[in-house]
Amino acid sequence: MIPLEGQVRIPSGCAVSAMISRDGRRMNGESIIESMVPMHDRSNGLGGGFAAYGIYPEYKDFYALHIFFNDRQCQSECMTLLREYFEIVQDEHIKVRKMPQITDEPIIRRVFVSPMQSVLRHLQIDEKELVVRIVNRINAQLDGSYVFSCGKNMGAFKAVGFPEDVGRYYRLEEYEAYCWTAHGRYPTNTPGWWGGAHPFCMLDYSIVHNGEISSYDANRRFIEMYGYKCTLQTDTEVITYIADYLLRRQGLTLEETAAVIAAPFWSTIDAKPEAEKQMYTYLRNVFPSLLVTGPFSIILGFEGGLMALNDRLKLRSMVVGEQGDMVYIASEEAAIRVMAPDIQNIWSPAGGEPVIVRVKEGAF
Amino acid sequence: MKRYVIIGNGTAAAGCIEGIRSADAEGSITVISAENYPVYCRPLISYYLEKKTDLRRMHYRADSFYADNHADVRYGIQATGIDAAAKEIMLDNGGKLPYDALCVCTGSAPFIPPMQGLETVQNKFPFMTIDDALALEKAVTPESRVLIIGAGLIGLKCAEGLHGRVQQITVCDLAPRVLSSILDDKCAAMMQKHLEANGIRFLLGTSAQSFSGNSAVMQNGETVDFDVLVLAVGVRANTAIVKNAGGSVGRGILVDDACRTNLPDVYAAGDCTEYHDISSDSVKVMALMPNAYMQGHTAGVNMAGGAALFDNAIPMNSIGFFGLHCHTAGSQPEGCEMYEEADDSHIKRLFVRDGRLVGFMLIGHMHRTGIYTALIRNRTPLSEVDFARLKIEPQLAALSAEYRDHVLKGAV
Amino acid sequence: MKRIYVKEQWCLGCHLCEYNCAFANSGMTDMVKALRGKQIYPRIQVETGADGVTYAVSCRHCTDPLCVKSCIAGALSKKDGVIEIDHEKCVGCLTCVLVCPYGAVIEDGSGVAQKCELCMKNSCGAPACVKGCPNGAIVYEERGEAK
Amino acid sequence: MNFYPEFEVVRNDSRCIRCRVCERQCANEVHWYDEDGKVMLSDESKCVNCQRCVTLCPTRALKIVKSDCRLRENANYSDQTIKEIYRQAETGGLLLSSMGNPNPLPVYWDKILINASQVTNPPIDPLREPMETRVFLGKKPERITRNPDGTLDTRLAPQLTLSMPVMFSAMSYGSISYNAHASLARAAEALGICYNTGEGGLHEDFYRYGKNTIVQVASGRFGVHKDYLEAGAAIEIKMGQGAKPGIGGHLPGTKAVGDVSKTRMIPEGSDAISPAPHHDIYSIEDLRQLVFSLKEATEYRLPVIVKVAAVHNIAAIASGIARSGADIIAIDGFRGGTGAAPTRIRDNVGIPIELALAAVDKRLRDEGIRNNVSIVCGGSVRSAADVVKAIALGADACYIATAACLAMGCHLCRSCHTGKCNWGIATQRPDLVKRLNPDIGSQRLINLMDAWRHEIKELMGGMGINSIEALRGNRLMLRGVGLTEKELAILGISHAGE
8 A cells, every 4th residue: 555644754846836915915816726737747636735815804813724534523523622622613614616636525624713711821822832732633643634724814725636626626716815825746655645735734834845855854853852743744744843933933033944944055154244144153053953955945824924935055946926016936937927927027036045025014 | 798718628627617607697708628528527537448438428518518608618729828917818829818717727737757768668658638548548458468657546547447458457656555645554455455356466665767668677676567558656736827927836726715826817726726625724736526626616606706615625535446445535634533443345444633523534335425524524523423323334313413404304 | 496305203214215215216117026135225214313213314405416516427417406317427436425415325236326316217206215105204395495 | 821823924925025114113023034044034923913014015025814723613612702711711810902892793884774866856966066064062042032132142052063073082192192192183173173182181282272172071080170171172071981881991001101191190100090980970960060060160161071881771861961961962882992991891881872872862852852962973983874874863973083093094903902003093102103193194084084074975965965964863864774673663764665
């Protein structure tokens, strides 16, 4: 039997795409789905997915859990667990469009939850930490249940299939987001599993990633010291945890986080002015195990923005386009040209140079 | 442009040319050469007879030597006089040659004492020049019996050179030992024994009293029949040209450490001079090739306006016969201490005076003797060296560590 | 110019330099053939001081070389800083041995003088003693000229 | 009892040119020249097979071979075992040995293979792309802190910065020579790494290499004083040594001469005996006190290393050390070298470094304290591949000593304890010491490390890793061959093919 995600480390190639409105304008998923079409060959039908930010304005104060269940029993088991820690605000099917390209679907639910204050006081943790812990517990311990999205006012949609089909399957044209990211997957030794598709999310962080990192086990073994469990054994998963650890737990800025994950070379650091040199040296010294090597281009989505980052040698393609308030990012220029046919300003960021886009303050 | 004139074309003259050119690339150099050969070193003529060299290899310098040094050599001409006031020399072809600086390198000539009936001898030769050697070579046959008058350096080297080319060689000398000018009795005896073992016959303490055709009657009454006679009694410095010009002359032309004569702008170098021997602190003629070159070079530098001194001259000789070598240097003044080491095949005698090595005689084992020579030349106090070790073997290890460092860790 | 210098601090007194020298100048390609059963006449010689210190002595290629000035045959000359000996011209008078203050010119066993020529004339290319010294006690380098 | 010598000197007389180099170079006086027969002779019973003569013989006329004169074959009682019994029956003493355990115990490095990138991600060419090997050793903060202006507060606990993850491990001045120390110090400086004084103090000539020096404090406290502690870049408390866990050290009085005795601060000619324990450390709390005493003494400027031998419960010991305030743990495996150790101890005590390292790294991660300390592993790290495997298992850096000695000329004859090292390393005899010219010794060390660095880069590049930190603990890059499930589990790696 071919092992699934979580049973074996799975390297894979991929396509990524993203679009964001700096003005916070919300756009439906049509365009992002179309952007994946010219990159069809970068996927192999074993996984596609999207993350969308700003899609649940009416529920923006609640954590939106997107969950796959293998069956009803799993579902009730999981819901029982959730009720121990959260108030369930809404529990619903995620609407899908039946189509021949997408088969073997699990039960797909969307549950809006709110952490119970008594639990937080009892555990002496904040609500985000509670969400992380419970989600990790479900994913690690509850067979047949898998939470694949757990942020506020955002959500991930993923399945086994080509990304453009997955987008239509989830009827993304019916959602409106100020920021979309998309992923098409080309895993090389897995049959594909719904939970293993990307984006990978943790709270409001979502990662789409194209690449195969060589630092995986160094990163994994380090991050697992801090309560994370890399159950899927995918790059995306570990990178998401790294982002969560550095941004949320350590409070690093996006730029600092980029300087850890795709640290500048020592030759570059040593040539910098003293203060910068000290900062970069410090980050590399303190977080050496979070340096990610090997090819990657990732798009990290978060509430209010995104960051695109290439590995420091730029071993994977990634282009950025800008038009008006829109910023587009994709593995290939062709994808951007689908989203913005008239775009003029397209460039290829250097390896290790983060592209950070933030939505205007108060725009959503 | 300065005009340099050199009288003579031996090694002193070559040294003089090289000395001038080390200081002045421009001036004209004119060399007056009585002999019709480019510079060669006279001691080589015995090696020529021995066939260890030939006329071509005997050239002291490369064929392009004169051209390279822009020196004009006038072969076959002799200088007959110096007009020190007019600063010109007279030539035997009637010409005159003006100079700004003149170096006299006239060398020496065989000294032949008056001997009765010498004129009756047909085949008689001095042994100084290539022409002498060529003539002698022509005269000898495998059957020749050769009588050499003089058991000094020239006579014995001649004997060695002729060895194997003639039937019999007899060497006589008025002195009671061979090489009397450089060896003492004991050393001379060893050398004589070795020469005799190689078939040279000696008549010592006696010389030819009279000649009659191919027969000589010795002072001791013995008669020696010979086919070829070589006259190697001794040499005299060619000083006349300077003496006639009013220069100071003793047994040689008197020069100082800068190789100046007492005539203005007239220098002298080589076998024609007498100069200071530091080992005996006396002025003497030291007709030695190394010194000739060094004097010539010193004179040349000074003639060209440089400043050079040759102020550590000592007599020294390296000579060998039939594989047995002999090195001598310095002097053995009265009352010096002697350290000796000797066996059947070698002798080492070191002479020490006033806490300094002043001379040595070595026969047989010629290893690194220059270290001894340097002790004499440098007047090194023996208190600064490990003389006990030095006596056994010349070695830098016996010299001071500072000297050793200086020699081995830097450029010298 | 480059010369051979010794660092007596590192000389082990192993005498390998002498054998390497003798071999390098033997004109042969096999050391055993060149040296076995033969007396060697190396151009570099290891001395031992009273204090047990050892070091190798070879031609200093003097600025003012007495050997060159004293050679009766004109066989010794200094070219490009290297004092060379023309064996064709040498008649074996050993005057050079008598004048060399460092004992660096020696007789080659057949009556002819020889000395270190920095392996410029053999197939070594660089001084064999330096190459073969196991402890870096002999170096070939530039140290400036004598004053 | 008289044995037939262990080694035979085979001299090819048809190649021998009688240069007598062998004779002059043998401190054991094996060779001599017989004037009468004009022939070189040898007394093989003195030969330790150090290969000095073989190496220096200019005509390759010599070889040393193992004698085939054996006792009757016995699979249970080997020749070695029997001879040791004879020797002990004769002397009543314990047997001494030097260098690392030579017995055929498993070498796990050789059963671990390294990954390389193919197709799905690219190997990186170290000739074309930067390939980084710089490491920092020391405690990392739990949390970052910021200055009032919001910038990062970049102050850190003291760190040791290395240009590559290899250091020269402790060898005392006394056990090895002045020139060996000079070679190590100079090489460490040129390479931007560190060497380690060992327990014999620091010769005053080497204070200038302080930035590249780890000063050791061992149970004998030889040569330890304030200036010494302050001279280095780090202080190492030596609790144990892989070659002889559980016992102290012994420098024979014959080696405690001249500057050695001065540097150790002991009378000339007296035996320097380090006790088995530190008599002020009988527990982990005591260790903590010494760690902080040393930090106090040096105003918290220097990281403190605690070096322990790899023994059975090494993971628990390391966990204790990681909480003791120490900045770096050095673990020394049972194949580590020594200048002298009782044979039985060397050959039977301790565990392999590979297993110890894997266990320690895992334990510290399980406890979430891996960032409290850096891990340095030693005890037979023989090549760049071993370094890469060690880093991938979880080490921050490696200590090498035997390999460093080999670079300086050691031929592993394992006779250090005789003090007659023909290569000028493990000796104090001036005529032997001078055989190691630090110009050469340091250059050879530099060459070796340069070569290793190149190889590490090639191996990393092959794995698609361009900085050493991404290799550290990256056990996915390793696979085992011929290992049991248990061994694989301890090493935390999969079997090849998995």
